[in-house]
Amino acid sequence: xxxxxxxxxxxxxxxxxxxxxxxxxxxxxxxxxxxxxxxxxxxxxxxxxxxxxxxxxxxxxxxxxxxxxxxxxxxxxxxxxxxxxxxxxxxxxxxxxxxxxxxxxxxxxxxxxxxxxxxxxxxxxxxxxxxxxxxxxxxxxxxxxxxxxxxxxxxxxxxxxxxxxxxxxxxxxxxxxxxxxxxxxxxxxxxxxxxxxxxxxxxxxxxxxxxxxxxxxxxxxxxxxxxxxx
Amino acid sequence: xxxxxxxxxxxxxxxxxxxxxxxxxxxxxxxxxxxxxxxxxxxxxxxxxxxxxxxxxxxxxxxxxxxxxxxxxxxxxxxxxxxxxxxxxxxxxxxxxxxxxxxxxxxxxxxxxxxxxxxxxxxxxxxxxxxxxxxxxxxxxxxxxxxxxxxxxxxxxxxxxxxxxxxxxxxxxxxxxxxxxxxxxxxxxxxxxxxxxxxxxxxxxxxxxxxxxxxxxxxxxxxxxxxxxxxxxxxxxxxxxxxxxxxxxxxxxxxxxxxxxxxxxxxxxxxxxxxxxxxxxxxxxxxxxxxxxxxxxxxxxxxxxxxxxxxxxxxxxxxxxxxxxxxxxxxxxxxxxxxxxxxxxxxxxxxxxxxxxxxxxxxxxxxxxxxxxxxxxxxxxxxxxxxxxxxxxxxxxxxxxxxxxxxxxxxxxxxxxxxxxxxxxxxxxxxxxxxxxxxxxxxxxxx
Numbered sequence: 001x002x003x004x005x006x007x008x009x010x011x012x013x014x015x016x017x018x019x020x021x022x023x024x025x026x027x028x029x030x031x032x033x034x035x036x037x038x039x040x041x042x043x044x045x046x047x048x049x050x051x052x053x054x055x056x057x058x059x060x061x062x063x064x065x066x067x068x069x070x071x072x073x074x075x076x077x078x079x080x081x082x083x084x085x086x087x088x089x090x091x092x093x094x095x096x097x098x099x100x101x102x103x104x105x106x107x108x109x110x111x112x113x114x115x116x117x118x119x120x121x122x123x124x125x126x127x128x129x130x131x132x133x134x135x136x137x138x139x140x141x142x143x144x145x146x147x148x149x150x151x152x153x154x155x156x157x158x159x160x161x162x163x164x165x166x167x168x169x170x171x172x173x174x175x176x177x178x179x180x181x182x183x184x185x186x187x188x189x190x191x192x193x194x195x196x197x198x199x200x201x202x203x204x205x206x207x208x209x210x211x212x213x214x215x216x217x218x219x220x221x222x223x224x225x226x227x228x229x230x
Numbered sequence: 231x232x233x234x235x236x237x238x239x240x241x242x243x244x245x246x247x248x249x250x251x252x253x254x255x256x257x258x259x260x261x262x263x264x265x266x267x268x269x270x271x272x273x274x275x276x277x278x279x280x281x282x283x284x285x286x287x288x289x290x291x292x293x294x295x296x297x298x299x300x301x302x303x304x305x306x307x308x309x310x311x312x313x314x315x316x317x318x319x320x321x322x323x324x325x326x327x328x329x330x331x332x333x334x335x336x337x338x339x340x341x342x343x344x345x346x347x348x349x350x351x352x353x354x355x356x357x358x359x360x361x362x363x364x365x366x367x368x369x370x371x372x373x374x375x376x377x378x379x380x381x382x383x384x385x386x387x388x389x390x391x392x393x394x395x396x397x398x399x400x401x402x403x404x405x406x407x408x409x410x411x412x413x414x415x416x417x418x419x420x421x422x423x424x425x426x427x428x429x430x431x432x433x434x435x436x437x438x439x440x441x442x443x444x445x446x447x448x449x450x451x452x453x454x455x456x457x458x459x460x461x462x463x464x465x466x467x468x469x470x471x472x473x474x475x476x477x478x479x480x481x482x483x484x485x486x487x488x489x490x491x492x493x494x495x496x497x498x499x500x501x502x503x504x505x506x507x508x509x510x511x512x513x514x515x516x517x518x519x520x521x522x523x524x525x526x527x528x529x530x531x532x533x534x535x536x537x538x539x540x541x542x543x544x545x546x547x548x549x550x551x552x553x554x555x556x557x558x559x560x561x562x563x564x565x566x567x568x569x570x571x572x573x574x575x576x577x578x579x580x581x582x583x584x585x586x587x588x589x590x591x592x593x594x595x596x597x598x599x600x601x602x603x604x605x606x607x608x609x610x611x612x613x614x615x616x617x618x619x620x621x622x623x624x625x626x627x628x629x630x631x632x633x634x635x636x637x638x639x640x641x642x643x644x645x646x647x648x649x650x651x652x653x654x655x656x657x658x659x660x661x662x663x664x665x666x667x668x669x670x671x672x673x674x675x676x677x
Binding site (some may be wrong): 090096097105188191 | 256257258259381421429438439441442445446447448449450452453463464465466467468471
């Protein structure tokens with residue numbers, strides 16, 4: 001067993017969560033933005049409803065801008081990226097300077113995209129690249145399995161949470177759940193991120209109802225939220 | 231002395247790639263923090279791409295002189311906390327020991343593992359216009375700054391590889407292995423840990439970067455505890471790992487609230503007991519402040535003669551102590567030509583140039599010196615060498631010093647590089663980063 005403290009385990013887990021939140025939010029915003037080009041300009045309303053949020057934006061342009069760049073919007077890419085960096089900066093010795101540099105690069109890219117005169121989707125492409133590079137570094141430079149396990153648990157918990165809320169197809173939910181389970185099993189006993197068997201079973205049951213998982217969406221999100229013993 | 235090949239075109243030099251290097255430094259988060267008006271700000275450390283170049287010949291002299299000096303300082307620290315021969319033999323007046331804020335009676339009789347006190351010494355030097363090197367200050371507590379030229383070199387090699395293949399520049403990227411050897415040598419059994427006060431510390435980048443490179447565990451005080459006089463790191467599974475070496479990056483007075491400042495929120499209760507029992511190597515040792523006190527600096531050449539029976543190879547800046555009547559008279563008569571330093575201050579603070587004071591202020595200052603002679607030292611102003619730094623597109627000349635790093639483990643070694651700090655203000659001699667200064671890499675030629 002490594003030398004991860006409780007505080008570091010939290011940081012590692014949340015680094016995984018926030019980095020994934022940036023990635024999945026970005027992918028969805030890109031999809032929304034693309035739809036806006038030749039489709040219903042009010043399509044973003046559905047996105048807001050999925051998160052139980054009111055439309056305070058008025059139009060797609062304001063919505064996308066806020067969800068991408070507004071540091072004060074707790075759901076924005078900018079906010080999540082800052083949080084990911086805040087966790088990453090105190091984990092340099094765990095995740096490597098190289099991996100951390102890609103989070104800085106992602107922040108710089110987002111700033112550039114905000115000021116760019118070019119197409120938004122084009123300007124955001126390097127941001128996705130940085131995130132892929134970040135995860136590549138995690139795989140390449142970290143030899144401590146416990147750190148990778150905690151990071152991946154954070155990543156897939158966040159991904160499932162967002163997929164639930166955004167009502168992704170059950171096919172993807174199942175695949176991501178399997179990925180999460182693979183990592184959950186590796187978390188050592190007597191640690192804060194060891195899974196809670198009851199909630200893991202509940203989650204498994206809900207997901208096994210095939211297409212109808214959306215009927216029990218609240219239970220699914222709740223079980224995910226209670227997944228760990230801490 | 232600059233002995234680089236001249237054939238390199240600007241595009242091959244770091245100066246020609248300044249933007250690229252700064253971009254990389256930014257990307258790697260090379261920052262330092264400053265508190266200004268109570269607010270913490272993290273900023274990128276201004277890097278100047280024109281390196282300071284030191285010839286192999288000059289560096290050989292510096293290296294020998296520094297090893298001599300640090301060896302004597304380590305012997306002095308042992309002596310002060312044990313036999314006190316240097317006081318008994320009237321080499322240093324006892325006032326200078328016992329009135330020093332760095333002298334800690336709690337360290338009396340404690341023998342640090344392997345009898346090393348200053349494992350990492352940061353010695354500040356300047357080069358006079360005559361080419362001679364002078365020691366300005368010894369930093370034996372928590373000297374910081376090695377990480378900056380270390381990462382700058384790594385990134386400069388990426389941006390300007392050709393100049394390194396064309397010139398015999400000593401590779402400085404061995405600092406991490408020198409440091410790890412030092413940590414390992416004193417280790418009392420257990421992991422190596424670096425204790426940081428946290429992200430809001432000015433040198434947090436350095437703490438985390440050195441932890442990464444030396445494969446040490448970066449810890450804060452709440453992750454550590456002492457049980458049966460042994461220091462442990464608590465893991466998230468509740469297991470405890472013995473810590474064998476603690477490279478602490480917090481000051482002595484905050485280290486153990488049960489021994490020093492009771493209100494310290496960043497210390498570890500009872501670590502002093504673990505240290506006293508010889509169960510933990512604390513790097514640098516507690517109580518080193520007595521040896522890098524500005525007043526004690528005056529006596530270092532005498533220490534070298536006393537402990538090693540050798541003549542000092544490197545000179546101090548000419549220094550006067552108002553504690554001695556003869557020196558006091560000289561200081562008061564020549565104050566307008568001297569720089570006066572308050573021994574209790576650091577970081578470039580408490581430094582007064584006599585020539586900058588009005589007649590009234592000068593008179594006031596003379597009274598303070600007369601009334602508190604132990605509080606000050608006075609030095610001749612060394613007209614030290616200026617180095618070129620980039621100011622936009624053009625190079626301008628600025629004052630610069632050199633912090634050399636000496637590591638003491640199985641042997642005492644000098645890192646073939648160092649932190650060159652420069653003043654950004656053309657009229658200033660103060661180079662500290664906390665006062666707006668920047669840094670350069672230091673290239674030591676290997677031939």
